[in-house]
Amino acid sequence: MKISIEKSEAxxxxxxxxxxxxxxxxxxxxxxRGPILEEDIALSNISLDLFGxxxxxxxxxxxxxxxxxxxxxxxxxxxxxxxxxxKLVEQPNDDFAWVIARQFxxxxxxxAVFSQLVNSKNSELAGLAAKVLKEIKYSYIHSKDxxxxxxxxxxxxxxxxxxxxxxxxxxxxxxxxxDAVDQENLADCALIHTTWENxxxxxxxxxxxxxxxxxxxxxxxxxxxxxxxxxxxxxxxMQYLPRAYPDAKW
Amino acid sequence: MVNPEHTxxxxxxxxQVPDPEIPIINLVELGVIREVEILNDQNDLKITITPTxxxxxxxxxxxxxxxxxxxxxxxxxxxxxxxxxPAWTTEWLSEKTKEKLMKEGISxxxxxxxxxxxxxxxxxxxxxxxxxGSTPCQSLYTCNECKEPFNYFKCH
Numbered sequence: 001m002k003i004s005i006e007k008s009e010a011x012x013x014x015x016x017x018x019x020x021x022x023x024x025x026x027x028x029x030x031x032x033r034g035p036i037l038e039e040d041i042a043l044s045n046i047s048l049d050l051f052g053x054x055x056x057x058x059x060x061x062x063x064x065x066x067x068x069x070x071x072x073x074x075x076x077x078x079x080x081x082x083x084x085x086x087k088l089v090e091q092p093n094d095d096f097a098w099v100i101a102r103q104f105x106x107x108x109x110x111x112a113v114f115s116q117l118v119n120s121k122n123s124e125l126a127g128l129a130a131k132v133l134k135e136i137k138y139s140y141i142h143s144k145d146x147x148x149x150x151x152x153x154x155x156x157x158x159x160x161x162x163x164x165x166x167x168x169x170x171x172x173x174x175x176x177x178x179d180a181v182d183q184e185n186l187a188d189c190a191l192i193h194t195t196w197e198n199x200x201x202x203x204x205x206x207x208x209x210x211x212x213x214x215x216x217x218x219x220x221x222x223x224x225x226x227x228x229x230x231x232x233x234x235x236x237x238m239q240y241l242p243r244a245y246p247d248a249k250w
Numbered sequence: 251m252v253n254p255e256h257t258x259x260x261x262x263x264x265x266q267v268p269d270p271e272i273p274i275i276n277l278v279e280l281g282v283i284r285e286v287e288i289l290n291d292q293n294d295l296k297i298t299i300t301p302t303x304x305x306x307x308x309x310x311x312x313x314x315x316x317x318x319x320x321x322x323x324x325x326x327x328x329x330x331x332x333x334x335x336p337a338w339t340t341e342w343l344s345e346k347t348k349e350k351l352m353k354e355g356i357s358x359x360x361x362x363x364x365x366x367x368x369x370x371x372x373x374x375x376x377x378x379x380x381x382x383g384s385t386p387c388q389s390l391y392t393c394n395e396c397k398e399p400f401n402y403f404k405c406h
Contacts (some may be wrong), residue, residue, distance in 0.1 A: 126335055127335025128335075130337040
């Protein structure tokens with residue numbers, strides 16, 4: 001199935017929707033693997049929020065594009081190069097510190113983005129953003145809390161979180177390489193970047209973590225559908241059933 | 251002309267649709283059902299709903315349960331429209347609904363989650379065990395006085 005999305009607003013929302021879907025799927029992989037029961041429930045809850053957010057965004061996209069495809073088609077019938085999620089969120093769950101660092105980096109970004117979308121001219125998007133902001137608050141408190149616990153915990157937990165931050169930092173730069181589509185749909189792109197930097201740097205400092213220089217980016221932009229090697233294998237697992245049994249209903 | 255009694259009658263039918271997760275309250279009390287419109291002066295209905303939480307697994311079930319109840323009551327043609335604006339908020343829960351939740355053992359939402367009362371002994375000396383609970387709308391708490399573990403309905 002060839003799905004083409006043309007309108008600027010729909011293309012912009014697709015980035016947010018895909019980022020939600022892929023992070024949701026990564027967190028779903030943690031189900032039954034949380035370090036304690038409450039944490040397992042927390043990660044599954046956040047995963048559910050992300051899938052719900054993605055679904056509502058895909059519905060908006062279908063409306064804007066007056067589409068013949070459905071939100072399910074968007075999730076299950078597109079290939080790697082047709083996905084437009086941040087590379088950050090497709091990175092695997094190497095260990096719990098990675099899950100937390102990735103989540104925190106995402107949450108401060110998502111919080112800044114949806115804070116601007118509450119004033120969208122598209123009233124349905126504005127309503128969704130208002131809802132999403134309340135949900136992100138819980139995820140943000142959760143990931144920030146764990147940043148502190150791991151960063152200020154033991155030598156081992158600090159080492160692992162530092163390692164996760166060091167690795168994931170290389171996927172951060174592209175988040176702020178805003179293009180025309182971003183500019184058209186966000187009130188203030190620069191503010192998203194500065195908000196992110198402030199929150200991130202303050203948190204690192206408070207958690208006894210350091211920000212190391214990152215090698216210049218050699219990967220191409222997620223906005224053009226370029227990804228790390230992890231997205232393909234992830235999609236093959238996620239899309240297996242609907243691809244093998246295209247008419248399956250559940 | 252739409253007969254207001256007819257509209258009221260449909261609302262009372264909808265009040266018979268329980269929340270699938272918290273059956274003590276119905277979907278009207280929960281604030282999920284926003285508008286009822288009678289089309290063409292006939293028995294065709296348009297129902298506007300607002301999702302509580304974007305990731306609520308009961309989202310689809312809400313629609314199925316509404317359709318089922320209206321079909322049972324002689325309304326075969328029902329269109330359900332989902333509206334995101336204004337966003338659903340726990341402020342739409344009435345005091346009466348909050349009392350019902352309390353009786354069911356679920357501490358109702360308070361502004362800013364500041365005062366969380368134990369549904370068993372009514373103490374406000376409680377602590378959060380986990381911000382995330384058995385459903386997306388609830389957190390896990392424990393009472394410091396009577397030690398009762400309970401769910402708290404998050405303020406949204």
